[in-house]
Amino acid sequence: MSKPQPYKLIVTIIVKSKAKLFGFFPIKSVISGEFFEIHFQFENISEETFPGTDFLYSIEWPSVQSVRGSFPIGPLKKNQFHGSPPITTHALCEGFGLIFIKGPLTVKDKQARTRQIEYYSGKRVEDHIDIRSSSASVIAKSWEEVYEFWAMIISATALMIIALEKIFSFLNWLIP
Secondary structure, eight states: OOOOOEEEEEEEEEEEEEEEEEEEOOOOOOTTSEEEEEEEEEEEEESSOOOOOEEEEEEEOOSSOOOEHHHHHHHHOOOOEEEOEEEEEEOOOOOOEEEEEOOOOOOEETTEEEEEEEESSSSSSBBBBOSSOOOOEEEEEEEHHHHHHHHHHHHHHHHHHHHHHHHHHHHHHHHH
């Protein structure tokens, strides 16, 4: 009797910042100490229906703090998608927050056989996700970095305006 084929799931991870500049303007950057959302999307690329299970994940931060969680994935037919509910959490510190898939690695099928689950980031064999390695990351910045960036943009714009004014004054002096 041959070993049953593993279930294959493509996992897509989407991160969205909830931070707002000056409390009004949404920004794309994830900010340390502020909320952000993470969504997981799954696609079954197996030949059979995936029976569903609880999905486990963690986000590990450079400060050695982590966020762990789980949510259910329902049964998925071949090429069917399932999206997780939005998961809102804090960026615990500046730097890279590494997102790990913690499992499960096996699930029981309809015949009560234990089958492996393989996770992929794409449809190619090379896209296999090793759960010992992070599958995605979140880059958390500080508010100071964001303010420095916008200060540089404002300064560069002001410098261009002053330069254009000087050029027009010079041209006006050359051509009376």
